[in-house]
Amino acid sequence: MGVLGILLSLGLLMFMAYRGFSVIFFAPVLAILAAVFSGMSILPTYTEIFLPNMANYIKVYFPFFLLGAVFGKVMEExxxxxAIARAIVAKLGAKRAMLSVVLSAAILTYGGVSLFVVAFAVYPFAASIFKEADIPKRLVPATIALGAFTFTMDALPGTPQIxxxxxxxxxxxxxxxxxxxxTLGAIIILTVGMFYLEWRKKSAQAKGExxxxxxxxEPEVVEDRNLPNALLAAVPLVSVLVLTLVLQKFVFPRWDIVDMVTAEPYNMIEGGVVGTMNNWALMIALVVGIIIAFVINPRRIKGNVAKAINLGAIGSLLAVMNTASEVGFGNVIKTLPGFQSIAQALTGINAGGSPLYSEAITVNVLAGVTGSASGGMSIALDTFGAEYLAWADRANLSPELLHRVASMASGGMDTLPHNGAVITLLGIAGLTHKQSYKDIFAITLLKTSTVLILIPLQAIFNFV
Incomplete structure (x- = not known):
């Protein structure tokens, strides 16, 4: 009955999301349903499991959602x-419409702009150039997804995405x-993804579509004025990447603060100080990026400072609440006896004595269960992270591989129909799951397969 409850609640969550209902409301409702099938109490499940885990996720990751959303909004305003998207489209032209859209989304995402903001920013250009090239509009979401939701989200080293x-x-x-x-993963995903999209385009056009x-x-064609030079517009993005690298690699490693932060009133755990300082580096970089984005084009931003900050902050609340609710749902599921059986099977995967397969599949499955890459990965690493780290040490594997495999695997099955980013992207484009989801899911399968292909290659060639 416990496993049945898990499957039923997950299926209903996907169905309700597919029908346009908020996961903020239905995630706790369906988590409780799964708990009832396992004989657990309703109110304690909600107040003592769902809410604390949801709140803890917000506590740890809200700064990234907030600063990322404000940064993206300032870049927009x-x-x-x-300016960046238009420059790329103008350079490559309508014949390479799909590549133009992918690169526009990729550069913005890699520069730290929120995935949701990237979808809003790129869609008008995508729709316009697709119309000019007479490419079926139903392929727009998958094209944006390849640029924003895959290799620049979690594969390319240095990406500031959560x-x-x-x-x-x-x-x-x-x-x-x-x-x-x-980097190898990013090259594979971009190359094969573009091949797939171009094939879908040619197949449709061959049928007269x-x-x-x-x-x-449909976006209105409005001539924008006072756009900054494209190179100047890229400065905030570059600053986020460079400053994060400098702080993480050269500044914070020389900053001995363990004694200070592990004592009162902070009481941090010593083993987590390095990871926390890396988080601080990203926060500082995003703040600097926001400031630079404000000052590069004063004529356009004048009078819109409060608007950019307020809309970014409000947008971050919806994004973090959606994800945190799915994390709460997933954490309720992970307490159930039925889940323990599934988890044991996942962690029991021991291909070649490496933890990478087990980690990749576990993160992927949990990202699918929660409908959230960050949520599923958080649950998986909260539950099995220490075990994977010890396993990697025994297998003489670098923890960096655990990091990259977990990150890339999270962006696979998370894009099931109840994923917030998928729902938002389809809504922006004015399309339905029936029209466009198949191609989004194909990109998802490509992303998942790439991780599983790279693991054995790494074992053969021993690269990190």
Missing amino acids: SGAAK QNSIPMKFFNTDLYAAPVFG GYGVGHKN
Whole structure:
């Protein structure tokens, strides 16, 4: 009955999300349903398991959501995001429409702009250039997803997205962990992903299918004024990447503060100090990026400072609450006897004596259960992180590989129908799951497969 309850609650959560209902409301409701099937009490499950885990996730990761959303909004209000996207599209042209959209989304994501903001910023250009090239609009979401939700989200070393920052506190690593593994993964995902999208485009056009008519949420063609130079617009993005690298690699390692932060009133655990300082580095870098984004185009940002900060802060609340609610759901599920059986099977995977397969599959499954890459990875590493670290030590594997595998695996099955980013992306484009989800899911399968392909290659060639 316990396993049945898990499957039923997960299926209903995906169904309700598919129908447009908020996971903030239904995640606790369906978590309690799963608990009831396992004989657990309703109110204690909600107040003592769901809420504390949801609150703890917000406590740890809210700064990244808040600063990332404000940064993205400032980039939007200053015109920097549009300037970058427009420059890429103009350079590559309509013949390479899909590549233009992918690169626009990728550069913004790698620069630290929130995935949700990237979708809003890139969609108008994507729709316009797809219409010009007569490419079916139903392929727009998958194209944006390839650029924003895959290799720049968690594969490329240095990406400041939250999916790349979560493993730091578990493995005492930094954003640049396993650079060769991540870079190879990014190349594979981009290359195969573009091949797939171009194949889908040619197949549709061969059947006479074009952009289509009668679409919802078609962007208005408005001529933007006072856009900054594209190179100047990229300065805030570059500053986030460079400052994070400098702080993590050169400044904080020389900063001996263990005695201070492990004493009253902070009482930090010594083993987590390195990961926490790496988090601080990203926070500082995002703050600096926000300040630079404000000052690069004063004519456009004038009068919009409060708007950018307020809208970014409000947007971050919805994003973090969606994810935190899914984390609460997943943590209720992980307390159930049925889940323990599943977890034992996952951690029992011992291919070649390496923890990487077990970690990849466990993170992927939990990301699918929660509908959240960051949420599923947090649950997996909270539960098994210490075990994987000890296992890697016995197998003489670098913790950096654990970091990169966990990060990349989280961005796989998280994009099931109840994923918040998928729902948001489809809503922005005015399309439905029926029209566009198949291609988003294909990109998801590519992402998942890439991790499982790289693990045996790493074992053969011993790269990190």
